[in-house]
Amino acid sequence: MEEIQRLSPNKITIEQLDKLRIDMNQRAKRRKTIKQISLLFLNVTVALIILFPLFYAMSLAIMPSGEVFSTEFNLIAKNPTLENFKQALxxxxxxxxxxxxxxxxxxxxxxxxxxxxxxxxxxxxxxxxxxxxxxxxxxxxxxxxxxxxxxxxxxxxxxxxxxxxxxxxxxxxxxxxxxxxxxxxxxxxxxxxxxxxxxxxxxxxxxxxxxxxxxxxxxxxxxxxxxxxxxxxxxxxxxxxxxxxxxxxxxxxxxxxxxxxxxxxxxxxxxxxxxxxxxxxxxxxxxxxxxxxxxxxxxxxx
Structure with a gap:
């Protein structure tokens, strides 16, 4: 709109109006895309925070006891095993x-x-x-x-x-x-x-x-x-x-x-x-x- 106001009414052509309309639509689409990407990133971040205990529990379930009680923090099992499930049953x-x-x-x-x-x-x-x-x-x-x-x-x-x-x-x-x-x-x-x-x-x-x-x-x-x-x-x-x-x-x-x-x-x-x-x-x-x-x-x- 600012670009339209800066142009003199006598100098505005149909091509210029079409170009301005296309530019405005592209800017609106970019703003909408940025907003959607931001919301998606926020939702994924919150979901990962909420689901992290569940993912870590699943990792512990297939982790040997030796890896849990080591001095290193093992987020993902290095040697996954199903022995824990067998013992639980x-x-x-x-x-x-x-x-x-x-x-x-x-x-x-x-x-x-x-x-x-x-x-x-x-x-x-x-x-x-x-x-x-x-x-x-x-x-x-x-x-x-x-x-x-x-x-x-x-x-x-x-x-x-x-x-x-x-x-x-x-x-x-x-x-x-x-x-x-x-x-x-x-x-x-x-x-x-x-x-x-x-x-x-x-x-x-x-x-x-x-x-x-x-x-x-x-x-x-x-x-x-x-x-x-x-x-x-x-x-x-x-x-x-x-x-x-x-x-x-x-x-x-x-x-x-x-x-x-x-x-x-x-x-x-x-x-x-x-x-x-x-x-x-x-x-x-x-x-x-x-x-x-x-x-x-x-x-x-x-």
Missing amino acids: TKIPLARFVLNSFLVALSITFGQMISCSFAAFTFSFQEFKGKKVIFMLVMATMMVPGEATIISNYLTVSSFGWLNSYKVLIIPYLTSAMGIFLFRQFYMTFPMSLYEAAKLDGCSNIRFIVRILLPLTKSAIGAMAVYTFINAWNMYMWPLLVTGNNQMRTVQIGISMLDSVDSQSITMMIAGVVMIILPSITIFIVGQKQLVRGMFSGAVKG
Whole structure:
């Protein structure tokens, strides 16, 4: 624009205007390219800083113990080996712990999908006295820390004789206020006329949930499934309290047993940690889009 202003109106030609327009477009493209490269460099730098502990853990997992306890700082294994993974699988029944965690996490995820969707349907489409009060009470349980109820829950399940069983690991977590809230907020985006039309066609409540609501709430289901599975996979305090033998321990409890095998077990323990975090990382990477979409899908109505 400055170049145009400096030129006299009588001297400006079409060729000069085209040239100035091309120059301005090129400058805008250069600024946009520089901005994109700067943002990319910043994102890569932050990602490397965040992922550095994970990369270093993977390097330690394939590193012989002699390299770890040397005077040199070895960031990358010079003599990579899989012996640490073999020792981790033989020193403790890690495969059994992984199987237990998979069964518990999948059962809790499936159970919360069913219970939370049914409860959210009730709070969204059904009318009854005290609905708002009950929903407020359900949401209030989110403010109660788990440590405040863990002793009473332990005494309850102990009186039932559920200790050292899958029941004690699964049943107390078959529903959650977070899941009910997430599904309810998503269901509130649907008009009541949808439910009324289904009832006029003779559709039952269960069929309405299974055949109509659930197919329309795939993003919320994906977000809830990823969130619930990762939380169930990483449970530590409750399984530590209610399980006492290797047949029922989960990976988060069993992996700590590698720390006391011998004084040179740091690489073996890291190898075990790498093996147990891979499933949760994989599920998060695969379902991250569903997680973000599901968390925000019910935030805006209209």
